[in-house]
Amino acid sequence: MLSKGIGPRTTRNATRLVWLRDLRRPHLSSYYLPIFIPNERPHVKLLHLDSSILNENSATRAISAAVVEHLKQNDPAIEVTYRDLAAAPLPHVTLPALAGDESAALVEELLSADILVIGVPMYNFGMPTQLKAWFDHVLVAGRTFRYTAEGPQGLAGDKHVFVCMGRGGFYSEGPMAAMEHAESHVKAMLGFIGITDPAVIAAEGIAISPEQREASLKAALDQIAELQIRGTAPVT
Known part of the structure; x- marks a missing residue:
């Protein structure tokens, strides 16, 4: 017995x-x-990045904040780490910076996150340099990717990623689509480290008129109600 x-x-x-x-x-x-x-399941970790210089007037900040709030409603125990890359910009890459503690901490922060929410305004057809600096710090050979005989292999693991876009004009289709290098660049960088299926929530045409901005932002925010993490039910 x-x-x-x-x-x-x-x-x-x-x-x-x-x-x-x-x-x-x-x-x-x-x-x-x-x-x-085991006791209770481990807390889900969420890394939230904003990069807009417009502060409270930013569409991408509004969208990314709404995504985080939606996910917290679904799981109040989510642990959120927030980085405002515009208010506290990272140093652009130098050899000493890459060898320093800050770059190592940024890599660990990314690797430990289960969810990544990124606010990405499009400035002059690309992502802000502040966000590009973050990518430069975390794309590290041997940590987030590795080179093999068959080509590069991502090591960042399976993460849920939400890319929150803001564009002054319409670039998702039509004659200006060839000038869109923000969403495409972010998705390429994520794919390189093994994150291949990010969800994109975009507000387009927000600089055309106040009415267009309001309509586009509302449409983007309405998409958020349908978001969910794989294996969980949507928030209603």
Whole structure:
């Protein structure tokens, strides 16, 4: 016959240590068997990046904040790490910077995240230099990707990524589509480190008129209600 008791310690990941004792031989301590039982599931980690210089007037900040809030409603225990790359810009890449602690910390921050939410305004047809600097710090050979005989291989793992775009004109189709190098560049960088299926929420034409901005932003925010993390139900 076995009886169960809680051991005097826990492991680093807060699993419970349970001892099973053979009651037929109560005098023999060697008949205690350690069984590790996980406690609650690990918290989901979310990394939220903004890069717009427009602060409260930014469409991408409004969209990315709404995405994070939506995901937190679905899982209030989500742990959010926020980086405002415009207010606190990272240094552009130099050899000492890449070898420093900050770059290593940025890589760890990315690798430990389960969800990535990125606010990406399009400036002069591309992403802001502040966001490009972040990518330059985290695309590190041997950490987030590696070179192989068959070609580069991403190492960042399976993450849920939401790219929150803002564009002054219409660039998703039509004659200006060839000038769109923000969304395409971000998706290429993510794909290079192994993240191949980001969800894109875009507000286009937001510089055409106040009415167009309002309509485009509303359409983008309406998309967020349908977002969900694989394996969970949508928030209603």
